[in-house]
Amino acid sequence: MITIEEVVKLWDEEHxxxxxxxxxxxxxxxxxxxxxxxxxxLNKEAVIKLSEDFDFEPWGNRTCYVFGFNYNNxxxxxxxxxxxxxxxxxxxxxxxxxxxxxxxxxxxxSKLEKFTVSRGRKNPNHLxxxxxxxxxxxxxFICARMKELIDLTREEICNxxxxxxxxxxxxxxxxxxxxxxxxxKQQEEEELERREQQERDxxxxxxxxxxxxxxxxxxxxxxxxxxxxxxxxELIIEGKDLGSLKAAYYTKKEIAENLLIGDTLCGFRLYYxxxxxxxxxxxxxxxxxxxxxxxxxxxxxxxxxxxxxxxEENSLNQFRLYGKEGDNExxxxxxxxxCSFFENCELYRCVYIDREERFKVSFSKEENYxxxxxxxxxxxxxxxxxxxxxxxxxxxxxxxxDLLIKIIYLVKDSAFEEERECRIVDLKDKKxxxxxxxxxxxxxxxxxxxxIIDHIEYxxxxxxxxxxxxxxxxxxVKKCYRSLHPYRxxxxxxxxxxPLLSEQK
Numbered sequence: 001m002i003t004i005e006e007v008v009k010l011w012d013e014e015h016x017x018x019x020x021x022x023x024x025x026x027x028x029x030x031x032x033x034x035x036x037x038x039x040x041x042l043n044k045e046a047v048i049k050l051s052e053d054f055d056f057e058p059w060g061n062r063t064c065y066v067f068g069f070n071y072n073n074x075x076x077x078x079x080x081x082x083x084x085x086x087x088x089x090x091x092x093x094x095x096x097x098x099x100x101x102x103x104x105x106x107x108x109x110s111k112l113e114k115f116t117v118s119r120g121r122k123n124p125n126h127l128x129x130x131x132x133x134x135x136x137x138x139x140x141f142i143c144a145r146m147k148e149l150i151d152l153t154r155e156e157i158c159n160x161x162x163x164x165x166x167x168x169x170x171x172x173x174x175x176x177x178x179x180x181x182x183x184x185k186q187q188e189e190e191e192l193e194r195r196e197q198q199e200r201d202x203x204x205x206x207x208x209x210x211x212x213x214x215x216x217x218x219x220x221x222x223x224x225x226x227x228x229x230x231x232x233x234e235l236i237i238e239g240k241d242l243g244s245l246k247a248a249y250y251t252k253k254e255i256a257e258n259l260l261i262g263d264t265l266c267g268f269r270l271y272y273x274x275x276x277x278x279x280x281x282x283x284x285x286x287x288x289x290x291x292x293x294x295x296x297x298x299x300x301x302x303x304x305x306x307x308x309x310x311x312e313e314n315s316l317n318q319f320r321l322y323g324k325e326g327d328n329e330x331x332x333x334x335x336x337x338x339c340s341f342f343e344n345c346e347l348y349r350c351v352y353i354d355r356e357e358r359f360k361v362s363f364s365k366e367e368n369y370x371x372x373x374x375x376x377x378x379x380x381x382x383x384x385x386x387x388x389x390x391x392x393x394x395x396x397x398x399x400x401x402d403l404l405i406k407i408i409y410l411v412k413d414s415a416f417e418e419e420r421e422c423r424i425v426d427l428k429d430k431k432x433x434x435x436x437x438x439x440x441x442x443x444x445x446x447x448x449x450x451x452i453i454d455h456i457e458y459x460x461x462x463x464x465x466x467x468x469x470x471x472x473x474x475x476x477v478k479k480c481y482r483s484l485h486p487y488r489x490x491x492x493x494x495x496x497x498x499p500l501l502s503e504q505k
Contacts, residue, residue: 083130095180122343247309250322270305272442285411311364319462341455354414
């Protein structure tokens with residue numbers, strides 16, 4: 001079967017003035033074929049620049065043509081595609097470019113008949129004009145189709161993006177805007193329906209598992225499930241909030257290297273919630289609701305896997321607590337991710353409860369504190385408590401815990417409030433074949449984990465973490481900064497503070 005390396009070699013031989021571009025970071029730097037993980041499966045790609053005016057790196061900011069080869073779990077080739085793509089966090093001309101790509105396709109319909117124009121599911125600013133090819137395609141055929149795609153689209157796309165294309169009348173512009181708004185609304189509705197169907201399926205499985213047949217019992221279960229959905233809707237970070245978000249992952253320097261460097265790439269992990277740092281993990285909400293947690297005695301059908309982040313990206317206290325090397329405090333790193341890292345998952349704010357049952361929602365210092373959201377969430381939780389109290393006669397604790405499973409791990413004790421935490425919570429059936437084990441801890445790998453470097457804004461080194469310069473060279477992460485917080489009378493400052501942040505205290 002054909003390989004992408006053979007395609008790259010032929011293309012470069014036939015097109016000396018339009019070569020495949022070298023790409024990648026760390027040990028992949030300078031390679032023309034880049035490897036990564038998409039949906040837990042191997043992906044290989046090669047890139048051709050649209051023109052010298054447009055970049056193709058990093059992953060979250062690129063405009064280019066792509067050869068793509070995807071593989072299944074057994075590393076067997078199962079998809080070949082060619083495409084023009086623009087990946088970008090946000091741009092004012094995205095909707096216009098989307099319509100332009102459709103127009104280009106329509107004008108060359110006979111030659112671009114099998115190509116489709118699409119947008120990213122999580123980020124609609126990502127645009128694609130692509131075609132999937134038969135697995136039996138020869139390297140000559142693949143290169144010929146790419147050349148045809150480039151010949152038919154390159155000039156018009158460049159003209160559009162550089163603003164040299166003639167502007168059409170105001171009426172057409174208004175019609176385009178109206179069409180774009182309708183399309184955006186439809187996409188939002190489709191995404192909402194997908195989530196709703198996912199939740200309906202989850203509720204159905206819970207009712208079947210607990211053999212819930214009584215109509216009164218079913219109705220109460222649905223009420224509780226609906227309140228959890230309302231809470232999740234308030235806590236999810238998306239839209240403009242996600243676009244401006246930077247979330248920090250505090251970890252050991254060794255783990256950061258394993259995530260970023262060549263052959264040691266291990267993938268970003270989400271862990272099952274047992275054996276976490278907080279001994280009250282998963283208990284705070286159940287205690288508030290006065291529910292006995294009987295699920296700890298067995299592995300649940302839907303296993304919660306979580307990854308924890310902080311909206312406080314340079315915290316001395318968190319450097320002291322997390323990422324310690326050999327139990328030495330302030331020796332870890334804080335990996336600060338941009339919003340693109342969270343496109344294929346749902347990210348939620350945490351909620352903190354104190355002894356007086358007051359609620360506090362996690363916001364970053366840079367965000368406007370949203371008291372209305374906090375009050376709405378508190379109202380939902382208190383209503384949930386009333387309903388759980390009324391339902392005790394009908395619903396057993398194990399069933400209640402299953403109904404609440406997606407919000408249980410978003411509620412924490414107020415003692416942890418200063419961590420300003422947000423989390424990915426991913427429920428997996430315990431028969432899910434991608435669950436892995438490391439020293440008796442269950443974990444899964446986040447999608448696109450091996451492309452992690454493309455989503456990093458910068459990395460903070462704790463005050464006593466050593467080897468920052470060597471780390472920067474080995475990993476290719478060019479924005480590494482020393483935390484300026486003094487610790488034990490030492491300050492190992494070797495680079496200026498991050499210019500993106502406000503004055504540190």
